[in-house]
Amino acid sequence: MSLRLLYSALFAASVAVAPAAWAQVQEPAPPAQEYPAPAQEAPPVSDMPSDSASSANISDQQIEQFADAYIAVQGIQEKAANDLQTATEPAQADQVKAKAESDMIAAVEKSGLKVDEFNHIVETMTANADVRERVAAKLQERQGGG
Template sequence: MSVRSTLLYTALFAASAVAAPAAWAQAQEPAPPMNQAPAPSSAASANISDQKIEQFADAYVAVQTIQEKAANDLQTAKEPAQADQVKAKAESDMIAAVEKSGLKVDEFNQIVETMTANADVRERVAAKLQERQGGG
């Protein structure tokens, strides 16, 4: 698996917290240690445009669907070569889905990293995902 897709898979697992209600996400945000200021990059990267949030939500939904299909296909794979084919196809499909949304894989991963450090970004993404699931 390439570094790009490894990050994408990692991003998906990290982003899965987004599906939780915003209140849960807020409650899960750890306080910075007393002797350490919050990372300056998280404040700067919190200025993610609404368009990027929209693109991220589109990409996230598509990537999640691809990942679910791949997980099902891996359960039925009978040989390691077949499993490798499933993983390779899922990887290329996820990268294509992210790029189709208008984001680069690096941008997608950066938004995920920002979400882990910034409750406001998590809430904005969660709201967009709820809209796409018919809940908002």
């Protein structure tokens, strides 16, 4: 499993979930800026069911686990971003990045999901409004909205 895929998946999750999860709590995001316009169709992922089947295959428990992992990973990303700003040498920055990657993987696995399951949920929710709404609702609940 590529660590870059985890980063990519987390970025996609942030883009897909953030406007839906926090739009009601904060100022509404300007229309047309909530989601970037797709430049191209995403390539099909082998062995993955269709959108509606993907939604049905993602259990409430997996959504709960995903929400826990997502919140933990965001905290790790924020800390790493702050640490990178104070890094004075490339080796120090590399060390911060390596620790963040390791911590993110550990956070996902601690939630009860495997990294590939986490990434699958991210991929599904970027293409499936039902899954995106389920995740956004769970995140809002976790962060004091419910």
